[in-house]
Amino acid sequence: MMEGKNMLSLHPLLLVGAIIGAVSVVLIIAYASIRDKKQSMGFDRHMKDGEIIRRLLVYARPYYRQFILVGVIMLLGIAYDIVSPLIVGRITDMIQGDFALSDLYTLVAVYGSILLVSMGCTYVQAILLQKVGQKIISGMREDLFVHIEALSHSQMTAIPVGKLVTRITNDTNAISLMFTTLLVNLIKNVFVVAGVLGAMVMLNYELTLMVLCFVPFIVLFTVIFRKFARRAYRKVKDRTTDINTYLSENLSGIKITQIFNRQGEKLRDFSQKSHDLGGAKREQIFIFGIFRPLVYMLYISSVLCLFYLGGKGYLEGTVFLGQALTSGTIVSFYMYINKFFTPIQNLAEQFNWLQSAFASAEKVFTIMDMEPGLPDAPDAVELPEVKGDIEFRDMWFSYVPGEWVLKGVSFHVKPGQTVAFVGATGSGKTTILSLICRNYEFQKGQILIDGVDIRRIKAASLRRHFGQMLQDVFLFSGTVRSNLALGLPATDEEIMAACRYVHADSFIERLEKGLHEPVREQGNNFSAGQRQLLSFARTILHAPQVLILDEATANIDTQTEVLIQDSLQKMMARGTMLMVAHRLSTIQHADNIIVLNKGRITEQGTHQKLLEQRGKYYQLYTLQFERERGTGA
Numbered sequence: 001m002m003e004g005k006n007m008l009s010l011h012p013l014l015l016v017g018a019i020i021g022a023v024s025v026v027l028i029i030a031y032a033s034i035r036d037k038k039q040s041m042g043f044d045r046h047m048k049d050g051e052i053i054r055r056l057l058v059y060a061r062p063y064y065r066q067f068i069l070v071g072v073i074m075l076l077g078i079a080y081d082i083v084s085p086l087i088v089g090r091i092t093d094m095i096q097g098d099f100a101l102s103d104l105y106t107l108v109a110v111y112g113s114i115l116l117v118s119m120g121c122t123y124v125q126a127i128l129l130q131k132v133g134q135k136i137i138s139g140m141r142e143d144l145f146v147h148i149e150a151l152s153h154s155q156m157t158a159i160p161v162g163k164l165v166t167r168i169t170n171d172t173n174a175i176s177l178m179f180t181t182l183l184v185n186l187i188k189n190v191f192v193v194a195g196v197l198g199a200m201v202m203l204n205y206e207l208t209l210m211v212l213c214f215v216p217f218i219v220l221f222t223v224i225f226r227k228f229a230r231r232a233y234r235k236v237k238d239r240t241t242d243i244n245t246y247l248s249e250n251l252s253g254i255k256i257t258q259i260f261n262r263q264g265e266k267l268r269d270f271s272q273k274s275h276d277l278g279g280a281k282r283e284q285i286f287i288f289g290i291f292r293p294l295v296y297m298l299y300i301s302s303v304l305c306l307f308y309l310g311g312k313g314y315l316e317g318t319v320f321l322g323q324a325l326t327s328g329t330i331v332s333f334y335m336y337i338n339k340f341f342t343p344i345q346n347l348a349e350q351f352n353w354l355q356s357a358f359a360s361a362e363k364v365f366t367i368m369d370m371e372p373g374l375p376d377a378p379d380a381v382e383l384p385e386v387k388g389d390i391e392f393r394d395m396w397f398s399y400v401p402g403e404w405v406l407k408g409v410s411f412h413v414k415p416g417q418t419v420a421f422v423g424a425t426g427s428g429k430t431t432i433l434s435l436i437c438r439n440y441e442f443q444k445g446q447i448l449i450d451g452v453d454i455r456r457i458k459a460a461s462l463r464r465h466f467g468q469m470l471q472d473v474f475l476f477s478g479t480v481r482s483n484l485a486l487g488l489p490a491t492d493e494e495i496m497a498a499c500r501y502v503h504a505d506s507f508i509e510r511l512e513k514g515l516h517e518p519v520r521e522q523g524n525n526f527s528a529g530q531r532q533l534l535s536f537a538r539t540i541l542h543a544p545q546v547l548i549l550d551e552a553t554a555n556i557d558t559q560t561e562v563l564i565q566d567s568l569q570k571m572m573a574r575g576t577m578l579m580v581a582h583r584l585s586t587i588q589h590a591d592n593i594i595v596l597n598k599g600r601i602t603e604q605g606t607h608q609k610l611l612e613q614r615g616k617y618y619q620l621y622t623l624q625f626e627r628e629r630g631t632g633a
């Protein structure tokens, strides 16, 4: 008889155990099946967690007082979680026998006040953390931006813009989440779990032991969940970067897409990427969708066990190690189990977010660790002024190792001279000009400015004396004025004087708002000729000692061309000038014309001398001359 009753009484617990065991086996099998695939997931972490934490702490350190304050407030807030089940248990026990209403009121009042204090604490804590977190993150964002600004032309060419945008926005956000929510919740949850455990032990050993039986399963589920979740999260991130990169490029090039009627293809590419991102997100939600109910199942099972064991113990009046079971104990435990499971489940998810915050931090730090290209040499000097003597000595340069773009270029420009570079497209004209301003590091040879090797001149000081007018004029969104001044404290009169000098004044005056006319992104609302005039004015305003002009090939109406020709003549008279000209008529008065072919100098001399030589320049000139006459006739 006794035997049978025991078997029967074990039955419900066995059922619970069997279900949990079966689920665990399924999970372990799923886990084993993905192990080999995990290596194929893109971004590998290289930095140790410790190093990442150390570097993050550098940003958090100035706010340590606020963090301590948050810690204290947090502990106060936890009190509610620990104490409230005890009070409710007490109330339950009390209302079963005779009780004074005033006692009940007292307990309810205590409960209410603890609740209020806890809510207040949570609020203050959230506000404090948000403040600190946002400060930390803006500091980091700014550091990152400053660092990106210091990268060299070749480094910038190597990283897609969309990727940098993702680093500065999404990744810093993930890190800020860590400071504002994750860290504190992690600590809080650890305390809550410990506190709840302590309170449970105090109430009843036997029931605590029962609850603890579920812990290994929670740990197991969590470990497996983390593996899947991390994979899914990484996918989401990679695909977000992917879509950002695609967008930033294609929105800039949308005109080409429209001109070539490629909207359909672009849409297909985009929807593929959008679909991939959607898939990754679905996978993530799916994984959370499995994990949460599983933990809930464990929770419900433990509650069932509590009612079963508790009810049985209560009925049988069991006293275990001196602890009797009351109905209040069961109620308190019922509440504690909830408070025990929720933080554990949160911990698992928060560890994941923490991991991804670390991954973001690593990506951000990887960019910060990129040594700015072309750092100034330790013994680099300031150039107080430049006379304008420029010499290239046997210059060899390649953008891509092995593919020489300049092959032994040598020339000498004397102060005040105007030198023009002529040659077929791709012959290396723009490259020569950008080497003078040290936009790229060259491999062999020497460039001397006033007899000083440019590798021994501070880049900023070099660029102050050289005014570069690039082949494609870039205008920022803002106003005409802001684009001309670029932060230089200049008066409107000074700016207009520069504009008059290059004949940009007439069209600016015709603008509705003059200097304050808005400039849209990339100067879209100005014509190519107008943009070129603006870039001349910009350079003249900054009064450099050497002018460098890479003339755009874009066709300009005859009227504007006359204006540009005239302003060029004036600029030539100012000092040393190096220019690439596509209209050879512009450079007839140049002191030296250098003809380039595939990265080598083939001829040089004045216009007259080169014409007499009847070489490449002669060919080019007669060709252009005839064509112009042809169109003129």
Ligand SMILES: Nc1ncnc2c1ncn2[C@@H]1O[C@H](COP(=O)(O)OP(=O)(O)OP(=O)(O)O)[C@@H](O)[C@H]1O
Pocket: 157, 399, 400, 405, 423, 424, 425, 426, 427, 428, 429, 430, 431, 432, 471
């Ligand atoms: N950032 C870069 N990375 C790799 N190769 C480059 C880069 N910029 C230019 N090149 C290569 O270097 C060569 C010379 O280019 P460069 O811009 O100096 O020509 P260019 O003489 O100015 O031509 P154009 O008259 O068309 O302006 C070209 O073959 C080009 O493919």
Ligand SMILES: [Mg+2]
Pocket: 429, 430, 431, 471, 550
């Ligand atoms: Mg060029």
